[in-house]
Amino acid sequence: ETGVTQTPRHLVMGMTNKKSLKCEQHLGHNAMYWYKQSAKKPLELMFVYNFKEQTENNSVPSRFSPECPNSSHLFLHLHTLQPEDSALYLCASSQGAGELFFGEGSRLTVL
Amino acid sequence: TQLLEQSPQFLSIQEGENLTVYCNSSSVFSSLQWYRQEPGEGPVLLVTVVTGGEVKKLKRLTFQFGDARKDSSLHITAAQPGDTGLYLCAGAKTSYDKVIFGPGTSLSVIP
Numbered sequence: 321e322t323g324v325t326q327t328p329r330h331l332v333m334g335m336t337n338k339k340s341l342k343c344e345q346h347l348g349h350n351a352m353y354w355y356k357q358s359a360k361k362p363l364e365l366m367f368v369y370n371f372k373e374q375t376e377n378n379s380v381p382s383r384f385s386p387e388c389p390n391s392s393h394l395f396l397h398l399h400t401l402q403p404e405d406s407a408l409y410l411c412a413s414s415q416g417a418g419e420l421f422f423g424e425g426s427r428l429t430v431l
Numbered sequence: 432t433q434l435l436e437q438s439p440q441f442l443s444i445q446e447g448e449n450l451t452v453y454c455n456s457s458s459v460f461s462s463l464q465w466y467r468q469e470p471g472e473g474p475v476l477l478v479t480v481v482t483g484g485e486v487k488k489l490k491r492l493t494f495q496f497g498d499a500r501k502d503s504s505l506h507i508t509a510a511q512p513g514d515t516g517l518y519l520c521a522g523a524k525t526s527y528d529k530v531i532f533g534p535g536t537s538l539s540v541i542p
Contacts, residue, residue, distance in 0.1 A: 324473075326473075361534070362532050362533060362534045362535070363474075363519070363521075363532040365529055365530075365531075368529065376529060410473050410474075412473075418462050418464065418479065418523055418526065418530065419464060419476055419479055420464075420466075420474075420476065420521070420530060421476065422466075422473030422474050422475070423473050424471075424472050424473050425471070425472065425473045427471070
């Protein structure tokens, strides 16, 4: 298995739908992250969890709701999204600060 | 204002050529990382540099951290089509700070 696994790889949803992105890490790391990658923009940090506790919320709209039930799993719950939320959503993990190990990403399209 | 600037933004070269891409900041970083991201995939960590003036080699890739720990460069010798991708630099000002990413250099190596 790869170190960080994200599902689904591709997701198309309407603005009224509710869906969730899932991330699982098999590296024994303590921290997990959600990043958003849009065209022509740098990677944007959304949320950080350390030992299951949220330590960073980078002014993310409430239509994005993270959940971290344990240090190996991270979810991003999505509801009433906007077309501008279409992007590649990347999950990452790390052991402390610095080196990040990313999943392959979930490509989200909001119609 | 970008804390980390990368140049050039785009680079298209012939197979076999050499190239250098740059990552610059006005801030001092405790460490810098370089990642490569292929289309539709997550970034993959290439290297971490932590000491001012440090040089690290990874096959045909040479990474250097500036003496003042404000900048870094990545030199690729005899580029190959497999080197094509988005090269991202990232850094943290201290070991407790969140990692920030530069906008990336998109490299295309033409066979």
